[in-house]
Each structure stands twice: as C-alpha cells, then as structure tokens.
Amino acid sequence: MAECPETRARAGLLHTPHGTIETPVFMPVGTQATVKGLTQRDLANDLNVQILLGNTYHLYLRPGHELIRQMGGLHRFMSWPNAILTDSGGFQVFSLSGLRKISESGVVFQSHLDGSRHSFTPESTVDIQLALGSDILMVLDECPEYPVRHEYARESMQRTVRWARQANSHFQNRMAESPTAHALFPIVQGSMFPDLRRECAAALVDLDAAGYAVGGLSVGEPRPLSLEAVEATADILPRAKPRYAMGVGMPAELPEYVARGIDMMDCVLPSRNARNGYLFTSEGRVIIKHARYRDDPGPLDPNCQCYTCRNYSRAYLRHLFQSGEILYAVLATRHNICRYLDIMRDIRHAIISSSFPEYLRCVRASFANAG
Amino acid sequence: MAECPETRARAGLLHTPHGTIETPVFMPVGTQATVKGLTQRDLANDLNVQILLGNTYHLYLRPGHELIRQMGGLHRFMSWPNAILTDSGGFQVFSLSGLRKISESGVVFQSHLDGSRHSFTPESTVDIQLALGSDILMVLDECPEYPVRHEYARESMQRTVRWARQANSHFQNRMAESPTAHALFPIVQGSMFPDLRRECAAALVDLDAAGYAVGGLSVGEPRPLSLEAVEATADILPRAKPRYAMGVGMPAELPEYVARGIDMMDCVLPSRNARNGYLFTSEGRVIIKHARYRDDPGPLDPNCQCYTCRNYSRAYLRHLFQSGEILYAVLATRHNICRYLDIMRDIRHAIISSSFPEYLRCVRASFANAG
Numbered sequence: 001m002a003e004c005p006e007t008r009a010r011a012g013l014l015h016t017p018h019g020t021i022e023t024p025v026f027m028p029v030g031t032q033a034t035v036k037g038l039t040q041r042d043l044a045n046d047l048n049v050q051i052l053l054g055n056t057y058h059l060y061l062r063p064g065h066e067l068i069r070q071m072g073g074l075h076r077f078m079s080w081p082n083a084i085l086t087d088s089g090g091f092q093v094f095s096l097s098g099l100r101k102i103s104e105s106g107v108v109f110q111s112h113l114d115g116s117r118h119s120f121t122p123e124s125t126v127d128i129q130l131a132l133g134s135d136i137l138m139v140l141d142e143c144p145e146y147p148v149r150h151e152y153a154r155e156s157m158q159r160t161v162r163w164a165r166q167a168n169s170h171f172q173n174r175m176a177e178s179p180t181a182h183a184l185f186p187i188v189q190g191s192m193f194p195d196l197r198r199e200c201a202a203a204l205v206d207l208d209a210a211g212y213a214v215g216g217l218s219v220g221e222p223r224p225l226s227l228e229a230v231e232a233t234a235d236i237l238p239r240a241k242p243r244y245a246m247g248v249g250m251p252a253e254l255p256e257y258v259a260r261g262i263d264m265m266d267c268v269l270p271s272r273n274a275r276n277g278y279l280f281t282s283e284g285r286v287i288i289k290h291a292r293y294r295d296d297p298g299p300l301d302p303n304c305q306c307y308t309c310r311n312y313s314r315a316y317l318r319h320l321f322q323s324g325e326i327l328y329a330v331l332a333t334r335h336n337i338c339r340y341l342d343i344m345r346d347i348r349h350a351i352i353s354s355s356f357p358e359y360l361r362c363v364r365a366s367f368a369n370a371g
Numbered sequence: 372m373a374e375c376p377e378t379r380a381r382a383g384l385l386h387t388p389h390g391t392i393e394t395p396v397f398m399p400v401g402t403q404a405t406v407k408g409l410t411q412r413d414l415a416n417d418l419n420v421q422i423l424l425g426n427t428y429h430l431y432l433r434p435g436h437e438l439i440r441q442m443g444g445l446h447r448f449m450s451w452p453n454a455i456l457t458d459s460g461g462f463q464v465f466s467l468s469g470l471r472k473i474s475e476s477g478v479v480f481q482s483h484l485d486g487s488r489h490s491f492t493p494e495s496t497v498d499i500q501l502a503l504g505s506d507i508l509m510v511l512d513e514c515p516e517y518p519v520r521h522e523y524a525r526e527s528m529q530r531t532v533r534w535a536r537q538a539n540s541h542f543q544n545r546m547a548e549s550p551t552a553h554a555l556f557p558i559v560q561g562s563m564f565p566d567l568r569r570e571c572a573a574a575l576v577d578l579d580a581a582g583y584a585v586g587g588l589s590v591g592e593p594r595p596l597s598l599e600a601v602e603a604t605a606d607i608l609p610r611a612k613p614r615y616a617m618g619v620g621m622p623a624e625l626p627e628y629v630a631r632g633i634d635m636m637d638c639v640l641p642s643r644n645a646r647n648g649y650l651f652t653s654e655g656r657v658i659i660k661h662a663r664y665r666d667d668p669g670p671l672d673p674n675c676q677c678y679t680c681r682n683y684s685r686a687y688l689r690h691l692f693q694s695g696e697i698l699y700a701v702l703a704t705r706h707n708i709c710r711y712l713d714i715m716r717d718i719r720h721a722i723i724s725s726s727f728p729e730y731l732r733c734v735r736a737s738f739a740n741a742g
Contacts, residue, residue: 034691034698041678063665063690071668071686079682294434297442307412311450315442319434320405327405329697 004356008234008261011351014211014242016083016135017181018075021050023242023263024351026254026344027085028337029271031055032062033078036271037326037333040079046307047338051083051135053266056128057092061111061118065131073133085136085266087246088125088167088187091215094143102142104159122167126184130174134182138213139167141187146221153191154199160189161203168207183210185244191216192225194232201233211242214262218247227256234261251280252367254343255360258351270336275329277321280339286314288332293318306338307331375727379605379632382722385582385613387454387506388552389446392421394613395629395722397715398456398637399708402426403433404449407642408697408704411450417678418709422454422506424637427499428463432482432489436502444504456507456637458617459496459538459558462586465514473513475530493538497555501545505553509584510538512558517592524562525570531560532574539578554581556615562587563596565603572604582613585633589618598627605632622651623738625714626731629722641707646700648692651710657685659703664689677709678702 001012014021028035028043030052035043043049054074059065071077074084093100093109100109106121120128122140129137141160144153164186171184186204190196204212214233217226230245237243244264245257257265270280279286281301286293288300296314308317308331320328350359372383385392399406399414401423406414414420425445430436442448445455464471464480471480477492491499493511500508512531515524535557542555557575561567575583585604588597601616608614615635616628628636641651650657652672657664659671667685679688679702691699721730 032690032694032696033687034696037697037701039678039698039701040682062694063686067666067686070666071684077684077687077690079687295438295441307410311411313442313448315434315438316404316448316450319403319448323403323433325403325405326408326697326700327410330408330410330701 002352004259004351004354006357007259007360009255009258009347009351009356010261010263011348012242012263014263016051016183018081018083018135019050021083022348024258024344024347025051025264026340027051027053027264027266028340029053029055029266029268030078030080031268032058033068033074035333035337036275037329038337040081042307042334043337044081047334047341049082049337049341051085052080054084054086054132054134055089055092056086056125056132057089057096059086059132060089060128061113065128069131069133073131075133083135084133085244085264086129086132086134086138088129088138088140089120090125090141091143091247093120094145102159104162106140106163107142122163123170126167126171126174130178130182133180136211137171137182137184139164139184139186141189141215143189143216143219144191146191146219148191150193150196153193153196157190157196157200160187161200164204164207168209185209185211185213187213187215187246188233188237189216190229192221192229194228197229197232198236201236205236205238209241211244211264212237213244213246215246217245218249218267223249223253227253227260230257230260230262237261251339251343252363254340255347255356255363258347259356259360267340270340271333274332274336277332279332280336282339282342288314288318288321300335301339304335304338304342306335308335308338373723375630375722375725377728378630378731380626380629380718380722380727381632381634382719383613383634385634387422387554389452389454389506390421392454393719394634395715395718396422396635397625397711398422398424398635399711400424400426400637400639400642401449401451402639403429404439404445406704406708407646408700409708411452413678413705414708415452418705418712420453420708420712422456423451425455425457425503425505426460426463427457427496427503427509428460428467430457430503431460431499432484436499440502440504444502446504454506455504456615456635457500457503457505457509459500459509459511460491461496461509461512462514462618464491465516473530475533477511477534478513493534494541497538497542497545501549501553504551507582508542508553508555510535510555510557512560512586514560514587514590515562517562517590519562521564521567524564524567528561528567528571531558532571535575535578539580556580556582556584558584558586558617559604559608560587561600563592563600565599568600568603569607572607576607576609580612582615582635583608584615584617586617588616589620589638594620594624598624598631601628601631601633608632622710622714623734625711626718626727626734629718630727630731638711641711642704645703645707648703650703651707653710653713659685659689659692671706672710675706675709675713677706679706679709
C-alpha cells in the first residue's frame with residue numbers, strides 16, 4: 001500500500017472473488033441492476049469499471065432477490081463480470097418509503113412501487129444480499145435525517161451497532177457453509193456528532209470486519225460536516241481495512257475524502273446529473289442546455305478520452321438534450337462516469353508518485369477559482 | 372447485379388459519396404440525428420449499418436439546417452461516417468403538423484414543437500437537404516391520407532409530379548456549382564390506385580433521376596394494397612436505377628417488397644416497437660412484458676449474434692422493461708435493428724445464391740404458422 005504521509009491518503013488493492021480493485025476507487029451506481037444508460041460492456045471494457053454498487057432495496061422489490069438467485073445471482077443476471085457491492089437497503093427505506101416503523105428487530109416499510117408492506121431485519125438483509133451474490137455486503141443500519149437531536153442520534157447509532165453485531169453473527173454462520181466468499185462491512189453512524197461517530201466506530205472495530213463503511217452522509221448536511229464526520233473516526237477504524245464513504249461526492253470532494261483515509265466511494269451524482277444536463281469536465285461544469293453551446297463544435301471536455309468526447313460536439317450533445325433523445329443520456333452518462341474514474345485514477349497516481357499533497361492543492365485552487 | 376428470374380428481386384451495389392451500399396438494404400431511421408438508443412459506433416461498427424435515414428422536417432425545426440450546415444453537415448454533426456438519405460419532410464408535414472395548407476407553390480405548416488409557421492417548397496426542401504449534406508435527397512411530395520377519392524388522388528399526384536420537376540430542375544442547377552455529389556429521388560404517389568401510380572411513374576421516368584422512391588405507403592391502408600401499389604409501377608420504373616419503398620415494413624414484408632423489385636426500405640417499426648416491448652426474433656415475436664419471460668434465462672433470440680442476445684437473458688430484459696430503464700431501450704433497439712439487417716442479409720444472400728424463391732416460400736410458410 002502506498003501512503004501519503006502528509007494526509008491519510010493511501011493507494012492499495014482490494015481483493016474480491018470477482019477481481020482485484022485498485023483503490024481509492026469510485027463505484028458507479030447500478031440501482032436496478034443497471035447503471036442508467038450504459039451497457040455492461042461500456043462499463044467493463046470502455047470505462048474499465050472494476051466494481052459496481054447495487055441497491056438491495058430496489059432489487060428486493062423488483063425483480064426480487066429470489067428471482068435473481070434463481071437466475072444465478074446478480075453478476076450473471078445482469079451479465080456483469082467484475083465485483084459488486086450492495087448496500088443493505090436501509091438508506092432507501094429511510095429516504096424513499098412512505099410509511100416506515102423502526103423497532104429493535106428491524107424496520108417495517110411500504111414499497112414505493114405499490115405500497116405493499118415489507119420488513120428488513122439485520123439477518124434478512126444479509127440473506128437478501130447473499131441471494132444476490134454480492135462480493136461486499138453492508139449491514140442494515142438506520143440512517144437518520146439531518147438535522148437530528150443528539151439524543152435520538154445516539155439511540156439510533158446504538159441500535160445500528162446492535163444490528164451490526166446481529167448481522168455479523170448471522171453472516172459468520174452463513175459463511176461457515178457458503179461455497180463462495182463474501183465480505184460484510186459494518187456502517188459507522190452517529191449523524192454529525194463526532195463523539196457518537198467515535199463511539200460507533202470503536203464498537204464496530206470489535207467485529208473485526210473485512211472493511212468499514214461510513215454512512216449517514218449526503219442526507220442534507222452542509223458539506224464540511226460530512227468531511228468532519230469522516231475525519232472523526234479516521235484514527236479509530238483499523239488502518240489495514242478498506243474504508244467506504246457511502247453516497248459521496250462532488251468531483252472536488254473526492255480527493256478530500258481520500259485525504260481523510262477513504263478508499264471507496266459511490267455516488268449517483270455523475271449519472272443523475274448527466275441525465276439532467278449537468279456535466280463535469282476537467283475545465284469545470286457544463287450546463288449543456290445553455291445557448292452558448294448551440295453552435296459549439298468542440299468536444300465536451302478537450303482533455304477527456306471517453307467515447308463521447310472523442311466523437312461528439314457540445315452542439316450535438318445540446319441538440320440531443322433539447323430533443324429529449326435517449327442517446328443524450330447514454331453519451332452524457334458515459335462522460336460523467338469517465339470523469340469520476342479519471343479523477344480517481346489521478347488521485348491514485350498522485351499518491352503512488354508521492355505528489356498527492358500538491359495534487360490536492362491544485363484541485364482546491366482550481367475549484368476555488370471555478371466557483 | 373444478381374437477379375432472381377422468378378421474381379423481381381435483385382442484389383446490387385449503390386455507390387454514394389459516403390460508401391458503397393449492398394442492396395437490398397434496410398435503413399434504420401435516425402429522425403432527430405440519432406437512431407433512438409444507439410450510438411453511431413453501435414450502428415457503424417457493431418451492426419454494420421451502411422446508410423441511415425434522417426428526417427428533414429425534424430432537423431429543419433430542430434436544431435435547424437443552417438446550424439447543421441455551419442457544423443459541417445449532418446454527417447459531421449452527428450459523427451456518422453456512412454451514407455445518409457433524407458426524406459423531404461412532406462410525410463411529416465402531412466402527418467404531424469396541425470394546420471397545413473397546400474398550394475401549387477408548396478405547403479405552409481405549423482411546427483409540432485411550438486406552433487410556429489413555416490413553409491416548404493420543392494426548391495426549399497432541396498436546399499435544406501443540401502444544407503444537411505445528404506447523400507440521397509427526396510423531392511417534396513404530397514402524401515395523401517388513406518382512403519382518398521380518385522379525383523383528389525389524381526390532382527395530388529399531378530401536383531407531386533410538377534413539384535418533382537421543379538425540385539429536379541433546382542437540384543440540377545445547384546449541382547452545377549456543387550463541389551460535392553448528391554442524388555435526388557422523385558417519389559411515386561397515386562394512393563392505392565394502380566392507374567395513378569403508373570401515370571405518376573411514367574411522368575417521373577422522364578426526369579432520368581438517379582433512383583426512384585415509392586411513397587404514400589404505410590398510411591393506414593391494408594397491407595396487400597401497399598404491395599399492389601409497388602407492383603403497379605414495377606415495369607415502368609427504369610430497371611437500372613435503385614427503388615426505395617418508403618416507410619415499410621414488418622419483417623415478413625421485407626422479402627415481399629424485394630420480390631417486387633424494391634432495393635431500399637426504411638421503417639420506424641424495429642426501433643419504435645423495441646421501445647414498446649415488442650421484439651422481433653427468428654422464432655417470432657416476443658412481447659417482453661409477458662410473465663412467461665420473468666424467469667427465462669435464455670437469450671432473446673438464440674439464433675441472433677447481436678450484443679443483446681450474446682450477453683443478456685429474456686429475464687433481464689423483462690426486468691429492465693418493467694423498471695423503465697434506459698438500458699432496456701438500448702438493448703432492445705439494438706436487437707430489433709439487428710434482426711432487420713439480418714433479414715436483409717439473408718435476402719441478399721438468397722438472391723446471389725439463386726435460392727430467393729425458396730427463401731420466400733419458407734418465409735411465407737413460417738410467418739403463416741407464426742400467425
């Protein structure tokens with residue numbers, strides 16, 4: 001593992017049954033067994049994506065984890081050759097479901113699709129993720145809204161720790177008879193309270209898990225607080241294990257998380273923003289509907305080697321966006337995901353070549369200028 | 372040129388400034404400078420598409436032919452290396468526009484986008500298509516609804532012939548000073564009246580055009596009448612010139628048109644039906660939402676070599692369709708277009724290997740069985 005002594009940044013390798021992943025890594029989000037607008041070939045061959053994120057909540061509801069198990073698991077079902085990490089569904093239950101009721105045993109919720117009633121327990125979400133065949137599973141956690149009172153955040157965090165213990169115990173039992181290898185990551189919660197974050201991390205370290213996630217980010221909190229929440233547990237989580245910051249972040253934030261010891265990130269921003277016409281380039285953002293791009297013959301990002309930038313102009317992308325064409329989403333998503341992956345490769349390279357502090361200064365300066 | 376003596380089927384080559392096309396050929400429809408859901412790389416490299424159709428009406432309204440000219444023409448604007456045929460916009464004016472008023476000089480119409488008023492003349496539609504840089508242009512024609520009285524059909528057909536003469540004369544003048552080569556096809560009209568079709572074709576032959584289109588099909592008439600309309604002029608149109616049946620047809624109809632002397636066809640069916648969940652396979656149609664495909668691990672079409680069939684199951688495609696995922700449209704369109712191209716390749720091969728009559732009998736028998 002290459003480390004940056006001035007920060008907590010490190011570059012390493014994460015081994016999974018579906019390939020070895022170079023970290024730090026960004027994981028594109030494949031919510032419903034697809035990264036919206038991209039084929040698996042685009043992802044694996046063109047973009048060299050090593051690991052995808054799948055959403056347990058969505059796949060559980062549709063097409064159902066039992067169907068996916070029957071079809072040979074999620075890798076085979078979606079024809080994805082590389083690694084898959086799944087969340088536990090907790091975040092979606094807390095953000096998408098109408099009715100939801102938390103108890104010590106788990107959470108009862110209504111499907112956002114048809115209002116039907118379901119429940120997740122620490123054990124059942126492990127079982128669902130094993131039915132999916134994920135390489136890396138997440139424990140069921142409660143993800144409180146922001147802001148939340150310290151008292152509730154503590155109560156919730158303590159329940160998340162108890163659930164993590166139950167999930168881990170169930171996972172160990174399942175692994176004892178499993179022919180395939182999997183990893184389960186517990187999730188640090190505690191809202192934006194550093195003391196709760198530290199208490200949570202300390203408790204989870206006892207599980208000696210294969211890796212640790214930092215959850216409860218991107219729930220509406222000011223950006224600096226997300227970074228502080230990650231920083232709070234940086235000295236507590238075991239150095240030898242990968243650390244995953246869930247649901248972050250904007251391009252300028254990626255090296256900030258890495259500088260705080262994060263090895264893995266996922267975010268819907270590159271794909272969702274792409275579809276909404278908001279494109280990330282090495283020269284700043286491009287809002288493609290703007291009239292200035294109407295007759296712009298240049299590539300979206302002159303420094304990008306993605307299929308979109310090598311073949312199409314801003315004028316053409318704007319036309320496709322204005323016309324509501326599917327190809328717009330296809331090309332825009334491909335670029336935005338490529339941009340994120342390029343940033344992660346630059347970060348990794350900077351760490352390995354001992355120039356990460358300088359890289360970080362440049363990024364901060366350029367984003368400060370870009371506004 | 373290889374010919375089938377028992378039918379009018381023939382296999383040849385059509386030379387354009389953007390490549391030589393093997394005929395008979397099916398042209399995917401790229402209405403708004405994109406075949407919905409496919410990249411230009413998918414089309415040119417994976418599917419080996421030699422010629423695309425673009426819609427003048429749509430491109431004229433958005434992004435505008437002047438912008439496309441400024442961007443270097445439609446090939447460059449959409450990054451398409453092979454040939455492009457454009458229609459004249461007449462069909463869309465008559466089918467999409469709200470208000471429209473036909474006079475001897477042309478047609479005044481309202482945009483379906485914003486209600487703004489525009490006019491097309493025989494000369495202006497040539498100019499617009501030259502601004503787009505099409506390899507093959509169509510003359511402005513009137514495409515009457517079905518059914519229509521013989522008297523109106525005759526009046527309309529005669530106007531279409533006058534417009535074709537005007538368009539051709541204008542086109543010849545423009546070509547005298549053009550650094551690039553283009554071809555203009557007149558369009559045979561006459562509704563479903565064989566006498567009018569013959570009268571129209573005879574008049575258009577005098578223009579000695581590079582090729583001839585048969586229009587006014589797929590306007591709601593019973594299927595056998597479309598074939599009769601094509602047949603009516605088969606002996607009148609010059610044998611040495613390519614013949615293009617506009618806007619047809621279903622898979623089983625493709626060899627029927629070829630058997631009647633047609634060399635070129637275009638149709639939105641493979642792409643539109645794909646998006647609507649209606650898939651064409653070598654074993655018949657697949658309506659992908661049907662519950663029977665829920666856990667079907669097999670490929671959409673076991674005899675198809677397209678990317679979709681080589682990599683994904685019916686169960687996965689059904690899941691994507693039910694979930695409203697973009698990837699569904701991407702994969703389904705790729706397959707349906709591939710199916711049409713495969714049929715055309717089979718037809719061409721059958722003609723060249725002198726087995727077209729047998730091929731046609733097999734197709735008729737299999738579609739009769741499939742219902």
